[in-house]
Amino acid sequence: MAEASVEDNFNGVAVTPWQVTGAVDYDKLIAEFGTAPLTPALVERVERLTGRKAHHFLRRGIFFSHRDLDQILNAYEAGERFYLYTGRGPSSEALHLGHLIPFIFTKYLQDAFKVPLVIQLTDDEKFLFSKHDATLHPLDAYIQLGRENAKDIIACGFDAEKTFLFADSNYIGSLYPNVVRIQRAVSFNQVRGIFGFQLSDNIGKIAFPAVQAAPAFSSSFPHLFGGDAQVPCLIPCAVDQDPYFRMTRDVAPRLGYRKPALIHSKFFPPLQGAEGKMSASDPNSAIFLSDSPAQIRKKVNKYAFSGGRDTVEEHRLYGGDCSRDIAYQYLTFFMEDDERLEEIRQAYASGRMLSGEIKAELVQCLQPMLAELQAKRQAVTESDLNRFMQPRPMSIS
Structure with a gap:
């Protein structure tokens, strides 16, 4: 499996699921990650298939890169529907403007294609990766933050009949069969190469990528899709989350599942300058x-x-x-x-x-x-x- 993060210490640039620093060159990021640029032809095709003007995030190149979006559009044009999957790691009581970007765009996709959506609240991830004392910041605190964040997400206007919000700490039983399959298929060397895990990291960190990968397979939602394991999945996310799903796409054929498609956004900059991304911690x-x-x-x-x-x-x-x-x-x-x-x-x-x-x-x-x-x-x-x-x-x- 190829390396799935970018760190350029000479130029002070780092792009990982947990850190974005420096002035990001998005053309270089496309080359390093091995994704495809989101072309005007693809944007025009989205307009044609949905019968509506493309979202300004597409028109302005804010969503700039993809993996297999063309295949999702091929399936949709042939009469096959897909589902959307995005998520939120609850680390603050309220979302900030940067957190809104994938949800605003996902709502557009849901409305335009009229498809179901699953939204993962990774309260477990935030607990496992927290640098705070676990006695001062227990799991229950992140569970409650997830519920507060879910209200912000619902306020974005998602269709209640086509949207399933779930917290890992509560829904893990349904995810677990696929989590275990993924964990067995991915070695420690692979996740260490992708995510940079150290021997001193807690084992929950090392196991977590499988939890974020599992919702990309429709069999993780037996109540939603009636046991259909081959519903295609499209994941709108910021490009720093790509390493998780690069791993997911690598393992999918070995599990007999379809690879999820992705569409990536640029980072929303902090107020102090156009480097890195907006942070809830500041x-x-x-x-x-x-x-x-x-x-x-x-x-x-x-x-x-x-x-x-x-x-x-x-x-x-x-x-x-x-x-x-x-x-x-x-x-x-x-x-x-x-x-x-x-x-x-x-x-x-x-x-x-x-x-x-x-x-x-x-x-x-x-x-x-x-x-x-x-x-x-x-x-x-x-x-x-x-x-x-x-x-x-x-x-x-």
């Missing part, structure tokens, strides 16, 4: 779904890295650098209007728009979006949560 690097309008404004104005010049005179003369400006980068993720985004880009790059003005544009974009999500999240009841987390049949026809 509240000043992230805007959370629970932040008030005043907190959003303060974080953007105080912490968002500017691509503007040192003085107003220089900025008017030379313009701002959109490739480094965080306010502009965030607008590419959350401003749906292509024409308005292009107007802002031209105005900022030419110097007609100042840094304070582009930050004001971002604040005006984020405040109503998060207010709507907060209202929807507030409306999610324990009954709603239990409904999403109840194993039940789901039609794939």
